Amino acid sequence: MPDVEHATERSHLLPHLAHDRRLSAVQHEADAGSILSTHVSKEEQLLANISVGERLPYNDYTTIDWLHDLVKDSYRSRVIHAQLGIRGALGSAFESGQGWIASALIGVLTACVAFCVDVAEATVSDWKIGYCSTNIFSNRESCCTNRHPLGTTKTNLGEDCSAWHMWTDDYWEAFGIFVGFALAFGIISSSFTMLTKSTLPSAAPGHGDKPPRSIKGGDQGVVGKSMYLAAGSGIPEIKTILSGFVIPHFLDLKVLIIKAIGAVFAVATGMCLGKEGPFVHIATCVAYLVGMLFPKYNENGRKMRELLSAGCSAGLSVAFGAPIGGVLFSYEEISTYFPRKVLWRAFLCSLFAAMVLKALNPTGTGKLVLFETNYGSSYSPIHYLVFILLGVAGGLFGGVFCKANFWWSKTFRKYVVISRYPVFEVFLVVLATGLLQYPNPMTREPGDTIIKNLLVDCRGQSDAWVCQQEAKDDRSKYVGWLVYGTLVKLILTIITFGCKVPSGIIIPALDAGAFFGRLVGQWITTISPGIFAMVGAAAFLAGVSRMTISLCVIMFELTGELEYIVPHMIAILVAKWVADALEKDGVYDLAQAVLGHPFLDADHAMHLVQGEQELVQRLIPPKQTMQDITVDVPKDNKISKRVLDDKLEKLKERGLMDAGLVLVQDGMLQGYLAEGELDFGLNTLGMHWDSSSRIRLLGEAEEGDLDLSMFVDRTPLTICAKAPMEYLAEMFGKLGLRYVCVVEEGSGRLVGVIIKKRLVVWLESLKH
Numbered sequence: 001m002p003d004v005e006h007a008t009e010r011s012h013l014l015p016h017l018a019h020d021r022r023l024s025a026v027q028h029e030a031d032a033g034s035i036l037s038t039h040v041s042k043e044e045q046l047l048a049n050i051s052v053g054e055r056l057p058y059n060d061y062t063t064i065d066w067l068h069d070l071v072k073d074s075y076r077s078r079v080i081h082a083q084l085g086i087r088g089a090l091g092s093a094f095e096s097g098q099g100w101i102a103s104a105l106i107g108v109l110t111a112c113v114a115f116c117v118d119v120a121e122a123t124v125s126d127w128k129i130g131y132c133s134t135n136i137f138s139n140r141e142s143c144c145t146n147r148h149p150l151g152t153t154k155t156n157l158g159e160d161c162s163a164w165h166m167w168t169d170d171y172w173e174a175f176g177i178f179v180g181f182a183l184a185f186g187i188i189s190s191s192f193t194m195l196t197k198s199t200l201p202s203a204a205p206g207h208g209d210k211p212p213r214s215i216k217g218g219d220q221g222v223v224g225k226s227m228y229l230a231a232g233s234g235i236p237e238i239k240t241i242l243s244g245f246v247i248p249h250f251l252d253l254k255v256l257i258i259k260a261i262g263a264v265f266a267v268a269t270g271m272c273l274g275k276e277g278p279f280v281h282i283a284t285c286v287a288y289l290v291g292m293l294f295p296k297y298n299e300n301g302r303k304m305r306e307l308l309s310a311g312c313s314a315g316l317s318v319a320f321g322a323p324i325g326g327v328l329f330s331y332e333e334i335s336t337y338f339p340r341k342v343l344w345r346a347f348l349c350s351l352f353a354a355m356v357l358k359a360l361n362p363t364g365t366g367k368l369v370l371f372e373t374n375y376g377s378s379y380s381p382i383h384y385l386v387f388i389l390l391g392v393a394g395g396l397f398g399g400v401f402c403k404a405n406f407w408w409s410k411t412f413r414k415y416v417v418i419s420r421y422p423v424f425e426v427f428l429v430v431l432a433t434g435l436l437q438y439p440n441p442m443t444r445e446p447g448d449t450i451i452k453n454l455l456v457d458c459r460g461q462s463d464a465w466v467c468q469q470e471a472k473d474d475r476s477k478y479v480g481w482l483v484y485g486t487l488v489k490l491i492l493t494i495i496t497f498g499c500k501v502p503s504g505i506i507i508p509a510l511d512a513g514a515f516f517g518r519l520v521g522q523w524i525t526t527i528s529p530g531i532f533a534m535v536g537a538a539a540f541l542a543g544v545s546r547m548t549i550s551l552c553v554i555m556f557e558l559t560g561e562l563e564y565i566v567p568h569m570i571a572i573l574v575a576k577w578v579a580d581a582l583e584k585d586g587v588y589d590l591a592q593a594v595l596g597h598p599f600l601d602a603d604h605a606m607h608l609v610q611g612e613q614e615l616v617q618r619l620i621p622p623k624q625t626m627q628d629i630t631v632d633v634p635k636d637n638k639i640s641k642r643v644l645d646d647k648l649e650k651l652k653e654r655g656l657m658d659a660g661l662v663l664v665q666d667g668m669l670q671g672y673l674a675e676g677e678l679d680f681g682l683n684t685l686g687m688h689w690d691s692s693s694r695i696r697l698l699g700e701a702e703e704g705d706l707d708l709s710m711f712v713d714r715t716p717l718t719i720c721a722k723a724p725m726e727y728l729a730e731m732f733g734k735l736g737l738r739y740v741c742v743v744e745e746g747s748g749r750l751v752g753v754i755i756k757k758r759l760v761v762w763l764e765s766l767k768h
Contacts, residue, residue: 062245062246062658062676062738063244063245063246063598063658063736063738063756063757064244064245064246064301064302064305064736064738065301065736065737065738066244066302066337066735066736066737067717067735067736067737068713069300069301069302069303070302072299072300073296073300073302073303076296076299076300077095080092080095081095095296098294098296098297099296099306099307099310099341099345100345100348101294102287102290102291102293102294102297102307103307103310103311103345103346103348103349103352104348104349104352105290106283106286106287106290106307106310106311106314106349106352106353107314107317107348107349107350107351107352107353107354107355107356108352108353108356109286109290110279110282110283110286110311110314110315110317110318110353111314111318111352111353111354111355111356111357111360112356112360113256113260113282113286114279114282114318114319114353114357114362115357115360115362116260117260117263117264117275117278117279117282118362118363119139119362120264121263121264121267121268121275122139122141122142122362123137123138123139124185124264124265124268125139125267125268125270125446126139126140127181127268128177128178128181128182128185128268128270129166129167129174129177129178130164130165130166130167131164131165131167132163132164132165133163133164133165134163140161140164141364142364143161143163143164144161144163144164145364175438178434178438178444179431179434179435179438182268182269182270182271182430182433182434183269183427183430183431183434185265185266185268185269185430186265186266186269186271186426186427186429186430186501187423187426187427188265189261189262189263189264189265189266189269189426189501189502190262190422190423190426190427190499190500190501191423192230192258192261192262192265193228193230193231193258193262193422193500193501193502194228194422194423194500195230195254195258196228196229196230196231196254196255196258197226197227197228197229198226198227198228198229198248198249199226199227200226200227200247200248227595228422228500229249229250229252229255230255230258230259230262230502231422231499231500231501231502231503232277232497232498232500232502232503232591233276233277233278233280233281233502233503233504233505233588234250234259234277234278234280234281234284234502235277235280235281235333235334235504235588235591236588236589236591236592236595236597237250237281237595237597238280238281238284238308238312238334239333239334239336239588239592239599240592240597240598240599241284241305241308242305242308242309242312242334242335242336242337243336243599243600243601244301244305244336244736245597245598245599246301247597251284251285251287251288251289251308252285253285253289255281255285256282256285256286256289259278259281259282259285259502260278260282262278262501262502263275263278263279263282263502265501266501266502266503267446267447268446269430269433270430270433270434270437270444270446271429271430271433271492271496271499271501271503272433272447272489272492272493272496272497272508272511273447273493273496273497273499273501273503273504273505273507273508274319274447274448274503274504274505274506274507274508275319275502275504275507276315276316276319276320276504276506276507277502277503277504277505277506278502278503278504279315279316279318279319279504280312280315280316280319280334280504281315281502282315283311283312283313283314283315283318283353284308284311284312284315286311286314287307287308287310287311287312287314287349288304288307288308288311290307290311291304291307291308302337302736305337306337306339306341306342306345307345309330309334309335309337309338309342309346310330310342310345310346310348310349311349312326312329312330312334312335312346313326313327313329313330313346313347313349313350313353314326314349314350314352314353316329316330316350316554317349317350317353317354317357318353318354318357319504319506320370320554320557320558321354321357321358321367321368321369321370321557321558322553322554322557322558323350323351323353323354323368323557324350324553324557325550325551325553325554325557326346326350326353327343327346327347327350328549328550328553328554329547329550329554330346331343331346331550332547332548332549332550333545333547333550333588336601336602337736354368368557369557369558369559369560370448370452370558371448371451371452371455371558371559372559372560373455373456373457373530373534373559373560373561374457374560374561375457375527375528375530375531375561375563376457376459377527377528377531378527378563379527379531379564379567380526383524383526383527383567384567384570386520386524386532387535387567387570387571387574388570388571388574389520390513390516390517390520390532390535390536390539390571390575391539391542391570391571391572391573391574391575391578392574392575392578393516393536393539393540394513394536394538394539394540394541394542394543394571394574394575394578394579395539395542395543395574395575395576395577395578395579395580395581395582396543396578396579396582397490397509397512397513397516397540397543397544398509398540398542398543398544398545398546398575398578398579398582398583398586398587399543399578399579399581399582399583400490400582401490401493401494401509401543401544401587402544402579402582402583402585402586402587402590403582403583404494405493405494405497405498405587405590406590406593406594408494408495408498409498409594410594412495413425413498422499422500423500425499425500426499426500426501429492429495429496429499432492432495433492433496436488436491436492437488437492440481440484440485440488441465441481442454442465442466442481442482442485442515443484443485443488443489447507447508447510447511448507450511450514451507451510451511451514451537453465453466454466454511454514454515454517454518454530454533455514455530455533455534455537455559456530457528457530458470458471458528458529458530459528466518469481470522470529475522479519479522482515482516482518482519482522483519485511485512485515486512486515486516486519489508489511489512489515490512492508493505493508493509493512496508497587498591498594505544505545505587506541506545509537509540509541509543509544509545510537510538510540510541511537512540513533513536513537513538513539513540513541514533514534514536514537515533515536516536516540517529517532517533517534517535517536517537517539518530518532518533518536520532520536521533531564531567534555534559534561534564534568535564535567535568535571536571537555538551538552538555538568538571538572539571539572539574539575540575542571542572542573542575542576542579543575543576543578543579544579544586544587545586545587545588546576546579546580546586547572548572548573548576551568551572552565552568552569552572555568556568589601589604593764598756598757598760598761599760600732600733600756600759600760600763601733602729602730602733602734604763605729605732605733605759605763606726606729606730606733608763608766608767609725609726609729609763610726611766612725612766614724614725615721615722615723615724615725616719616720616721616722616723616724616725616727616728616742616754617721617722617742617751617752618725618762619725619728619752619754619758619759619762620721620742620751620752620754621752621753621754621758625654626751626752626753628647628650628651628654629647629650629651629659629660629661629662629753630661630662630664630750631643631644631647631661631662631663631664631673631697632664632665633663633664633665633670633697633698634665635665637696637697637698637699637709638694638695638696638697638705639694639695639697640691640692640693640694640695641682641686641689641690641691641692641693641694641695641706642691642692644661644678644682644695645682645691647661647678648675648678648679648682651675651678652675658674658675658676658738658739658755658756658757659674659675659739659753659755660672660673660674660675660677660678660739660753661673661675661678662716662741662750662753663697663698663712664750665698667747667749667750668748668749668750669716669718669741669743669749669750670698670714671697671698671712671713671714671716672712672713672716672739672741672753673697673708673711673712673713674711674713674738677708677711678708678711680711681695681706681708681711682695685706685708686706689706693706695707695708696708696709697709697712698712698714716739716740716741717731717735717737717740717741718740718741718742718743719731719740719741719742719743720742720743720744720745721742721743721744721745721751721752722745728740728754728759729759732756732759737756738755738756739753739754739755739756740753740754741753742754
C-alpha cells in the first residue's frame with residue numbers, strides 16, 4: 001500500500017493532538033517530529049491516546065488489520081461530523097457521498113478504457129487476415145458495413161466487400177500470414193507484460209519457525225520471488241487483495257496501461273483466452289486510483305477494499321454487457337467482505353459502466369447484448385435429460401481442465417528454459433494455437449465470434465456457414481469439426497491459462513461448451529441446436545470456475561434469453577457437482593495455490609478444520625521462536641535499544657513480514673508491537689539514539705524518552721490454548737485479524753502468538 005499521506009516538514013497535527021504528551025515526547029527532536037508527521041497519518045494520530053495503537057501504512061506483502069481500520073474510520077468520521085457551521089455541513093455531506101461519487105466515476109472510467117480495448121482488439125485481430133483499404137485502423141465489420149463505434153447504424157456484414165483486402169487468396173500463404181501475425185502479436189503482448197516484473201518478498205513464510213540454513217558466501221535473508229503483475233487474469237490476486245492481503249504495485253497506473261495494451265494483442269493472437277479477466281483487473285486498478293483521490297479510502301485499507309469490490313463489478317459489466325451479472329460476480333466469486341452498502345455501490349458502479357459503454361457503442365450495434373438470440377421455441381420436460389447431460393459433460397471438462405492445468409503449471413513451467421524465458425513459452429503456445437486452430441474454419445475466428453456463430457438459429461438465418469453445413473445431407477465433416485473444436489479448445493486452454501500475457505478463462509470455456517452443445521444438438525431436432533450450444537457454454541464455464549448464480553444471470557444478459565433460465569440452472573448446478581467431485585478447487589483457487597498467495601477463505605477453512613480434531617495449541621510456535629519474539633518489559637516500562645535491535649533482526653530472519661513482538665510483565669500479556677512499527681521506531685525515529693539507550697514501550701512518556709508505546713496494541717485479542725481450532729478459524733476469517741495471542745488455560749499467561757499466515761500454511765498442509 002502507498003503512503004497514506006504525503007506530508008512535509010511543515011505538516012501540522014490535528015489541534016487537540018499537537019499538545020499530546022506522548023507525541024510531544026518523541027517530537028521534542030525536530031527531525032523526529034518531521035519523520036513522525038510524514039509517516040503517520042492524521043487518522044492514526046487520532047488513535048495515539050487509545051489502546052489500539054497507531055499503525056504505519058502496511059508494508060508490502062502483509063495482511064491488513066480490519067479491526068484497527070474499523071476503529072480508525074470511526075474516529076475519522078466522528079471528527080468530520082463534529083464540525084459545526086456551513087463548512088461542517090458540507091464536510092459531512094461530502095463524507096456521506098464519497099462512496100457514491102467514487103463508484104460512479106469508476107464505472108465511467110472503466111467503460112472508457114474498455115471501449116478503447118474493444119475497438120483496438122477488433123482491428124488488430126482482423127489484421128491477421130487482411131486490411132481495410134479506406135482506413136487501415138478499421139476492422140472488417142466497420143470497413144464493410146455502416147457499423148462504427150459511437151454510431152448505431154446496423155447492416156449485415158457482406159461476404160463481398162471491395163474495401164476489405166485479403167492478404168492473399170492462396171490457402172497456404174494465408175495460413176502462414178495468419179500464424180506469422182499471431183506470433184508477432186503474442187511476442188508484443190508478452191514483451192509488454194515483462195515490463196511489470198516485480199520481485200516480491202516471500203508470499204508464504206520464509207524459514208518461519210525453522211532454523212535458517214546458512215548460505216555459503218552470502219547472507220541468510222529471505223529470497224523474494226518474481227511476479228509479472230500484468231500477466232494472467234488478475235482475478236486470483238484481486239481475491240487475495242480483497243481478503244486483506246497487500247500485493248505491492250499490483251493496482252498501479254503502469255500496470256493498468258500495460259494490462260490494456262497487452263490484452264489487445266493477446267486476444268488478437270487467437271489464443272484460447274479472453275479479455276474478461278483483464279477487464280476485472282483493469283476495473284480494480286481504476287477503483288484503486290480513484291480511491292486514492294478520496295481521503296476516506298486512501299488512508300484506510302478496509303474502506304479501500306470496499307471500493308475495490310464495487311469496482312470489480314464494472315469489469316464484468318463492460319466485458320459482457322452484463323451489469324447485474326457483474327455485481328453478482330463480485331459478490332459470489334471475488335469478494336471476501338461484501339456488506340449491503342458495497343452491494344448498492346457495486347450496483348451503481350456497474351450501472352454507470354454499462355450506460356457509458358452503450359453510449360460509446362464499441363461494436364456498432366447500439367446494444368449491450370453481445371450474443372443476442374431469438375430461438376422462438378421453448379423446451380419440453382424431456383429436454384431436461386439433455387441439459388443434465390450437458391451439465392455432466394461441463395463438470396467433467398472443468399474437473400479435467402483444473403487438474404491438467406495445475407499439473408501443467410507445476411511441471412512444464414518449471415523447466416528452466418520456460419521459467420527464465422516466458423516470452424518463449426508464449427511463442428510456443430501461439431504457434432501451437434495457430435497450427436491447430438486455423439485448419440478448422442470454426443476455430444479460426446476470435447473467441448467471441450466463435451460463440452456468436454455457434455449460437456445462431458438456422459431457422460431464421462440460412463446464410464451463416466454453420467447453417468449451410470447443417471443443411472447438408474452429409475454432415476459428417478461438419479460433426480468432425482465440432483468434435484475437433486471441442487478437443488482443441490480443451491487442450492489449448494490447458495496450456496494457455498497461466499502464460500505471461502493478460503488472459504481470461506471465461507471465453508475459452510464458453511467456446512468449448514458451445515462446441516459440445518452444438519454437437520449434441522445435431523441428434524436432437526425438436527429444438528434449435530443453438531439452445532444446446534448456449535446451455536453447454538454455461539455448463540462448461542461452471543465446471544471450470546464453479547460460478548453459479550452470477551453465471552446464470554450473465555448468460556441471460558449475454559443472450560437476452562430469459563426463457564432458458566431453468567435449463568441454465570440445471571446445467572450449471574450439475575456441472576458444479578460433478579466438477580467438485582473431481583477437483584474441490586476451481587480454477588481461480590488453484591491459481592492462487594500456484595502463485596503462493598496466503599489467502600484465507602472462511603468457508604473453505606472451516607470445512608478443512610472440521611475434518612480435524614485439533615486445538616489451538618497445535619499452532620503455537622516452538623519455544624525458541626517464542627523466546628525470540630517475547631519481550632519481558634521491566635517495571636519501569638523501558639527496554640534497551642540493543643535488545644530490540646536483536647529482536648528485530650530475528651523477526652526479519654523469519655521472513656513472515658507481519659509478525660511482531662509480544663510484550664509481557666510477570667508472564668501476563670501487556671501488548672503487541674508489529675514488525676513494521678518496530679522497524680520504523682528503531683531505524684527511523686530512533687536514528688539519533690545509540691544502542692545503549694532505553695526505549696519506552698509501555699506507560700506514560702517522560703521528557704527525553706524515545707517512546708514507541710504509541711505503536712503498541714494494548715488490546716490484542718486472545719484465545720485459550722485449549723480452545724477448538726474452529727474458534728481460531730472463525731476469528732481470523734470473520735474478524736480479519738492479523739494475529740491472535742494464545743493464553744494458558746486457568747492462569748491466563750501468554751504461551752504463544754499465531755499470525756494469519758501460520759494458520760493459512762497449516763490449512764494448506766491439510767489439503768495435501
